[in-house]
Amino acid sequence: MTIELPCVVNRESIVLNVHPMARLLDVLREQLHLTGTKEGCGEGECGACSVFINGKIVNSCLVPVAQVEGAEIKTIEGIATDNQLHAVQQAFIDCGGAQCGICTPGMVLAAVDLLERNPNPTDAEIRTGLAGNLCRCTGYIKIFESVVRACQER
Amino acid sequence: MSASPNHPIGKSVPRKEGRKKVTGQALYVDDISFAEMIYGVTVRSSVPRGRITNISFAGDTPWDEFTIVTAKDIRDIGGENYVALILNDQPYLADEVVNHAEEAIVLLAHPNKYLLEEARRNVRIEYEELPAILTLEDSVDKKEIIWGEDNVFKTFLVDKGNVDEAWTNADLIVEGEYFTGAQEQLYIENNGVIAIANEHDGVTVWGSMQCPYYVHKALIKLFALPEDKVRVIQTETGGGFGGKEEYPSIIAGHAALLSLKCGKPVKIIYDRAEDMVATTKRHPSRTRHKTAVTKDGKLVAMDIEFVIDGGAYCTLSPVVLSRGTIHAAGPYFSPNVRIRSSAVATNIPPHGAFRGFGAPQGIFALERHLDKVAKAVGLTPDEFRRRNFIQQGETTATSQIIREKVDMAGLLDRAFELTGYHEKRQRFAKENEQSRVKKGIGFATFMHGAGFTGSGEVYLASVVGAEATSEGRVKILAASTEIGQGTNTIFAQIASEALGVDSDLIEVAQPDTANVPNSGPTVASRTCMVVGKLVESAVLALKQTLVGSGLLREDYSQSEFQEACRTHIEKFGPLKTFSTYQAPPNIHWNDEKYQGDAYGAYAWAVYVAEVSVDSLTYEAQVEDFVALQEVGRVINPVLATGQIEGGVAQGIGFTLFENVVWQNGRMANNQMTNYIMPTPADIPPIRVYFEENPYAYGPGGAKGIGELPMDGPAPAILNAIENATGVSFDHVPLMPEAIMENLTNVLHGITL
Numbered sequence: 001m002t003i004e005l006p007c008v009v010n011r012e013s014i015v016l017n018v019h020p021m022a023r024l025l026d027v028l029r030e031q032l033h034l035t036g037t038k039e040g041c042g043e044g045e046c047g048a049c050s051v052f053i054n055g056k057i058v059n060s061c062l063v064p065v066a067q068v069e070g071a072e073i074k075t076i077e078g079i080a081t082d083n084q085l086h087a088v089q090q091a092f093i094d095c096g097g098a099q100c101g102i103c104t105p106g107m108v109l110a111a112v113d114l115l116e117r118n119p120n121p122t123d124a125e126i127r128t129g130l131a132g133n134l135c136r137c138t139g140y141i142k143i144f145e146s147v148v149r150a151c152q153e154r
Numbered sequence: 155m156s157a158s159p160n161h162p163i164g165k166s167v168p169r170k171e172g173r174k175k176v177t178g179q180a181l182y183v184d185d186i187s188f189a190e191m192i193y194g195v196t197v198r199s200s201v202p203r204g205r206i207t208n209i210s211f212a213g214d215t216p217w218d219e220f221t222i223v224t225a226k227d228i229r230d231i232g233g234e235n236y237v238a239l240i241l242n243d244q245p246y247l248a249d250e251v252v253n254h255a256e257e258a259i260v261l262l263a264h265p266n267k268y269l270l271e272e273a274r275r276n277v278r279i280e281y282e283e284l285p286a287i288l289t290l291e292d293s294v295d296k297k298e299i300i301w302g303e304d305n306v307f308k309t310f311l312v313d314k315g316n317v318d319e320a321w322t323n324a325d326l327i328v329e330g331e332y333f334t335g336a337q338e339q340l341y342i343e344n345n346g347v348i349a350i351a352n353e354h355d356g357v358t359v360w361g362s363m364q365c366p367y368y369v370h371k372a373l374i375k376l377f378a379l380p381e382d383k384v385r386v387i388q389t390e391t392g393g394g395f396g397g398k399e400e401y402p403s404i405i406a407g408h409a410a411l412l413s414l415k416c417g418k419p420v421k422i423i424y425d426r427a428e429d430m431v432a433t434t435k436r437h438p439s440r441t442r443h444k445t446a447v448t449k450d451g452k453l454v455a456m457d458i459e460f461v462i463d464g465g466a467y468c469t470l471s472p473v474v475l476s477r478g479t480i481h482a483a484g485p486y487f488s489p490n491v492r493i494r495s496s497a498v499a500t501n502i503p504p505h506g507a508f509r510g511f512g513a514p515q516g517i518f519a520l521e522r523h524l525d526k527v528a529k530a531v532g533l534t535p536d537e538f539r540r541r542n543f544i545q546q547g548e549t550t551a552t553s554q555i556i557r558e559k560v561d562m563a564g565l566l567d568r569a570f571e572l573t574g575y576h577e578k579r580q581r582f583a584k585e586n587e588q589s590r591v592k593k594g595i596g597f598a599t600f601m602h603g604a605g606f607t608g609s610g611e612v613y614l615a616s617v618v619g620a621e622a623t624s625e626g627r628v629k630i631l632a633a634s635t636e637i638g639q640g641t642n643t644i645f646a647q648i649a650s651e652a653l654g655v656d657s658d659l660i661e662v663a664q665p666d667t668a669n670v671p672n673s674g675p676t677v678a679s680r681t682c683m684v685v686g687k688l689v690e691s692a693v694l695a696l697k698q699t700l701v702g703s704g705l706l707r708e709d710y711s712q713s714e715f716q717e718a719c720r721t722h723i724e725k726f727g728p729l730k731t732f733s734t735y736q737a738p739p740n741i742h743w744n745d746e747k748y749q750g751d752a753y754g755a756y757a758w759a760v761y762v763a764e765v766s767v768d769s770l771t772y773e774a775q776v777e778d779f780v781a782l783q784e785v786g787r788v789i790n791p792v793l794a795t796g797q798i799e800g801g802v803a804q805g806i807g808f809t810l811f812e813n814v815v816w817q818n819g820r821m822a823n824n825q826m827t828n829y830i831m832p833t834p835a836d837i838p839p840i841r842v843y844f845e846e847n848p849y850a851y852g853p854g855g856a857k858g859i860g861e862l863p864m865d866g867p868a869p870a871i872l873n874a875i876e877n878a879t880g881v882s883f884d885h886v887p888l889m890p891e892a893i894m895e896n897l898t899n900v901l902h903g904i905t906l
Contacts, residue, residue: 034178035178036179038342038392045827046342075178079177089177092175096795098169098172098176099169099800100342100391100392100637101176102342102343102392104176127834134831136340136341136831137638137800138799139802139832139840140834141796142792
């Protein structure tokens, strides 16, 4: 059983033809080929599948697609505009915030979300703001530095 | 150091593939699809040891739509049903017996993932269970013989001086026993591959992996194919840490078997639960120390017994054991050292490579033990070590003469200055009396050898190529993989430095066994030091070819170099040069006696941890961490610092967070919700410092650093916890329950 489901993905209005209980993560990756959103754990622990729904950051592995009817979704592919990297993305490159890169899309979105809510976070606020995203390579220090750099550049 | 952009060594050149990674454009194996591609899954054993008596395909699954592969299919294609590595004892698919829970027995493929999952549950396997060995202790005690004649995969003996005669010269003998647990690598990208196999073209595999040529070697045997009919391509890899050293050979073989049978591309991607329950982990260990010292604190003899649990099959355990054995006596001089080590079999999924490769286990035991010895002899931990640090010209446990400059005492001084160690030791002792939260500071001093052990690099005989392109660029051809640690970037820096051209002009080819030579596996802290040196010599050979042909003068500009490449290719065709590993002079290793130059170079380090232990909740937390190391020349400070920070975080996880719970030989907590790795909220400031003492045979003077940071955190943290609480703990992971059990005794009488 599939349903027609209108939504906006990365500023583009589309109509999905999907099973209502399909995971948003799978729909993004398999139907829309937006493979920047990653699956790390499939149970909402690691944050690799983070996306924005109506401006709120969520783990897309836990979202049945039926929930995004009429919603505005933004993925990592929609963060840079006109080939111009977001300050957070540039800071991740400059400060070594990405190593293997698999957590990076989710981590970038978490950092963008944090800075939108709190443009000048303290060290403790950065840690809390990113606490839903796991990284096994960096030990997080360079990710914290990237967030600080992005604040300075904005 | 020159400010010229053409001298990039020592500069934090941005990660080459950084832009792709921050925009989500980097393609990992699960991001890739082929026309007609279908999916594969693995049906695994539910018992730790048993004889398979029946396999049936039940339920309402439309089985005729499924591709089904068992061990019989391997016989039918004339292949060898083992994963070619060291001992060839591990089958691709269990045939008559299973030797561990989660061992692969049946493979299924179907276009629909959801049907496939149901089908997996409808395969019924019956067993006649056999008695299983589930712990290292039971294996050592031979409660049941489950592997070979004695449950032993491998033993080593390192023997220096005469330990048995030394006991009589000692004023004091101190003994101790130490344990480390399993640890999951927990790369955020699970294992995955895509395979295309058919009789005409052979086998091609794309996947997440560290060592394309390991997979290549294994598939040649599995399919009984010539070398050129097997092709292995590494896709962007989301972390490895050793967990993608040997395991990808298995999943690659499985996908290729399914593909050969169904004639379509087959993708197998493990989910997190399967990856955690079925794939390799760090070897659990037990170390016993018996140490003889004089009353003024000089080591007289070190007698060390080191045992690791290899799991059900040999896999890489002999080499893990080798590195662990050699590192077990640390950066100290003792005239008499005996290290007896063994890797034993149990009926749990095989343990495998994990950053540090045996060294973190042995170093944990030693650095905990030396605090105990220091106490017994009446010295502080630092003063005791100062009296025994190895000096230039002295010999290690394997009788290797340390020829390079080494200054452990100097490193210790600097680390103490950076942390205010002595002041804190005193202050915490005072403050702790009144405080519910006990603070402590501790340290570990250690070394880590770079590259393969002993003659390993000579046997590997790694090769790196450099190819000029008609656009005047240079492409590095190597099988060494970028797994997040920065291979692409540092290779470009090394080549750029050697050629005097921009690092943007250097491309690093995607590891693909059809296009790149075998530069060896991406393991053992060897990629920068050993393979990087080959990158340097390969591009220098390219330059020499251009100069020798008269197309380039010795003192050239970048545009002249590019022009010379173009002209050479026009005139003479493709221009490629290759460089093969040659051992540095004066490296001698005796494999029989396990004596000699175990490693060409060592990194030397002092790590200091500051902790707090809450005497009410029994939580231990790392408050500050300083990692100071001498690693030769640092090629890229941001990348090198990132390696150390990440390794320290993994080490903190190993020490205080990551507890594999075993139930009947199976990991019971195989989820990220109940196997806990450090989050952004758990990590202390990790302050990283380098001393640079260029190594003559490393590229630009570099040594290896990848594994080093895994060695120091566990002993430094437990030494700090002893300082905070007065209780000596001898095992990791150290969970709050264990702290509670021991601390309530010690703190008895204190009002909490």
